[in-house]
Amino acid sequence: MWAGRAGRLLGSSALALAITLTGTAAALGDDAPPTPAPSTAFTLVTLQGPGTSAGTRTAADLLARQDAVLGALGAGEPVYRWTTALNGFAARLTDSQLAALEHQRGIAAIEADTVRPLAGRTSLAAVRAAATPRLRGGAGVVIGVVDSGIAPESPAFADVPGLGPDPERFSGVCSEGEGWVAGDCTRKVVGARWFVEGFGRDAVRSSESFSALDDLGHGTQVASVAAGNAGVSVRVDGRDAGRFGGMAPQARIAAYKACWGAPDPSGDGCSTADVVSAVDAAVADRVDVLNLALAGGERIDTLQRALLGAAEADVVVIGAAGNSARAAFAAHAAPWVTTVGSAIGRMSRGRVSVPGGASWTGGGRPVDVRGPAVLAQDAAAPGVSSHDAGQCRQGALDSRLVAQRIVVCRRGGIGRIDKSQTVAQAGGRAMVLVNRSPGAVTADFHAVPTVHLPAVAGRELSRWVARHPGGRLRMSRVPGAAGERRTPPWSASGDPRGATLKPDAVADGDAVLGALPESTGRSWGVFSGSSAAAAHASGLAALLRAEHPGWSASTVRSMVVTSARPVPGATVLSQGTGALPSRAPRAHLALEVEAGAWRRALRTNRLAELNATSVLLPAGRTTAVRRVTNVGSRPEYFSVTARGFTSHRVRVQPLAVRLAPGESAAFTITVSGPSTPGRLDDGQLVWLGARGGVTRVPVALTR
Template sequence: MWSSHEEAKASIRYRYTKSFNGFSAMLTEEEANRLAATKGVVSIFINRRHKLLITRSWDFVGLNKSAPRVHAAESDIIIGVIDSGIDPSVESLNGDNFGPPPAKWKGSCFANFTCNNKVVGAKIFPEGKKYEGDATTEDVYSPMDLAGHGTSVASIAAGNWVDNANLFGIANGTARGAVPGARIAMYKVCWRAPDNECYEADILKAMDEAIADGVDILSISLVVDDETGTFDGGLSIGTFHAMKKGILSVAGAGNDGPGLGTVRNCAPWILTVGMTNTDRQLKNTLLLGNGQKLEGEGAINVFKSPKNFAPLITSVDSSQCDFKDEECRDNAGTCYFYMDSDRTKGKILLCKIPPEAGMMRQYFKRSHQGIVGSIWFDTVPPPDLVENPYVLSESDGPQIGINRSTTNILLQYLKSNKSAVGKILQTESIIGGGVAPIVSSGSCRGPDRLGWGVLKPDVVAPGENILLAIPSYKTYLYDTFSSHNRPTFSFGTGTSFATPHVGGVAAYIKSFHPTWSPAAIKSAITTTMKVSIAEGKGMELKRSASQNIELNVDKYPYQFLEN
């Protein structure tokens, strides 16, 4: 295969030897084809790129403060998280009240990184990323979490009890994981630059290590865009070997819904998780000068509500656009071109929601032209913006998205009042009043397009607007907050955050039934779900049917058929 031993050694990135046999190496297409034809080789696949896909959610699914626990058994549970790293210093992951790791633990902590008795292990896997470039361009050669994703996932699955958890007063309550007494082991495979990338060679090596280290559950909030077949991907191979060693792998279905056949992580031995909303709503309010309140969505305004009203101005009235120019004329209403700062300074700007959600997000993350707030109007906000609103700081300015009927009320007020004023209030967290659970628009749907012959996703769990712990390290999400005012909790949406809900439930079940196999735990979750039909005017039944997890592990007698 190679002309010399030295050449072969230089080409190899990883050897997978602890839990299964294999290696990762730099090969030409010809070399790969020759190797594939060699006797004993099961499969060869390229180093594909993967992407990263709680004050209320646990109460919503039924795992409340009074839920029974087997504390000693829970303390022996180790959840392996394959993600973007971890920050053990956050309160949700503090290890001060824990004893030493269980005797079965064989893992370790990366050099010069401080683990604790809660976060018992942390390793990094950058070699696969190096195929495409330096993993540490915008990251650190350490398990420290600069992306914020891994810390959040870990806190949902097994975070400590944290009172008064909130985002600047929003959604205040007690944050906790499903198994606060359990331990966490982090395997960092995702690197911040350029877009939180995770590569198959690294993922497979992480699973090789995690299985040998002695984890009980694997939580994997990653998907690959071009998932193909049974044994030609790191995730399906690694999770298969985990299953053989008695470890259940829980993975996200992906966030590219609602199209049919979009579901990822379809291997039968994976517990695949979609996402729903909860009964907590994040409500935005525009208070008009006449006392009328208009409700909207699309952003999380963390600043305190302003004392004074500000003048309202439409994007057309504030534009210095030459309306003879077609491009200018077509985009003037979206606030995309030619804003006149003399007209907008100190005012709340009304903009039509752009046709592409990405353009709207550009405005969500910046203030411009001296405005003190933005109202996005005229159409129903795109579903992904409603389900995944941006967290805004004071430097971004308050913003709100309103639908067509609310827009008509606002325009009527503007028409009847030449001195129209308003103010956008701080986002409120409200329990009840909405329809829940509903499968989120962005959650990937079945059927399985790869021909596994199984129904996927297996289960859905809360994944919209989840309050979660974030690293104390300055991250990309909070560059606009000063160090003394940086939050310790924020909101996140995606199957990434639904996944550790189910991973945490799996760990909870295992604490009662430590000898149960992955198939038994998976069966316990999928066959005892609450089937809920959300009722609402004009609601699509297929989107409303939400199979929610049932957490009373002793309610039903279980029988399992296993090979």
């Protein structure tokens, strides 16, 4: 293990090639699915009743109860104790102690520790910058990021003027470690802790730092998207890629490193014991928003119970939905967590035209380019197969056949950005990247002007070029709003049999720009997955907490989720309310949940009856009741309509209410129509305020 930051840069040189975190089929490469996470040797034990965050008992009381349980088992001091977000501990227990634990009274949960994958994938190649980053927002708010750490040297986290007032509530610490000293915490990075005992010191890769320093890059990217400084210049490979700014650029960051790299990257991840310890510390430190970009939690497990304690402490909790859409339901099933899935964002689009008027549109940000075209498979370098040339692999193109031409490359085999680099090295003028099978298209930052076409359009264009050797193409960017399109979510969907509807919403999760540690060999990269989407939501929550310091976490959560807009063609089980906005919402209607109601509903198994921001009605249930509150400063009329349902009649009463500031009103949803097993019917209840606000409540009828 290295002894300082310079040593870390040398020891981590392999990371400059690629960072592979557990990811998604829609990621930037064509990678294999992740390896299932292994178990560790710890047992997580949660005692009944809340931690001190609920304000009912002291830490001394909780520790005494833990000592009594440990003493009855004949167990020694546990590796971790938790007293703030929940009452529990993590310990190595023998089989006989586990058997004895089953007979102990007052135990709420017993769980074997596991390593959870992170919910994103990072690429060091593709870069796209925000065109008009927000300059202000989030001042005085602290976002706690439970992840792989942070890179304090990044300009995204510099202690710059204009950060606004310092946080008043936060009371965290700056834990030193390898390559990290107290001075690495600033007015921007206000706290740093690290937790490794669950993952195991002997299990981390040699390039890792036993401190809050980020060596994987994931935590740095998440933190920068949520709260990176505004107006930061982005340069990659000597090229200007615009300016960067996080969602809440004036917000502060507290890093809680609980995710680690293993010698085999398939073992990278976060021990639940470490994550729960990080959550417990973050709640004790009094963060305002808590971001967890890791998978798991399809049921109410130890981590979800810890996050319940965070919600009871008035923390806005944001969790990534996960990316294993075919293998698991959305993560973080607990209703007190705002679970965010991924959709491909408002992608820039480019057009490829041929003489005679035919044109095809796909992802891209090209300048206007005209020139003769060539199929890459017809421009193979000597000794290279047409297959490798068609995929524009490194060194596979003959520069004599490619120079000053627009090259049509097939997707697959290597990364998308590597293909444009091959074209550039061979002297090509531009590239058209074509999918060979159904799949997403993107608008990456390429080495040459590029348009990425879907499979059908790609086949049509390829046939035209084959029939017109040397035919000229024109590439151009589609301007304005017509050049942007949001595509459906591709992250994990919600469980139709669950107590609450998940995910709560979606956000941009494809090729999102974020800062990277110096140890990766680059300062910027893009990442994909629900981790990027969750970071967006955390920044949005920070904007609201700064603008409305009197609002509870429950109110902020409601305002974030209900401000989303539906993505066409997607069900509410895949998108929740829809795609989150990029600005703080201006509506004045909230669905609030009193802090103690979460735990009462969990204890009585009545989670479905909570005043959630969504409705999930299974067969046998025909009504639901929700309560809305005017959180604005003036009286206002609100009216509601039911939209989108195809096979059921959904009636809402009352259809309109007038609410004074702080006043609430209950409304009842009644469903009538066929009950067909396995059939989903869904839609939304849309509340319109007289002052212009829109509040959406998604409804899923799983009948």
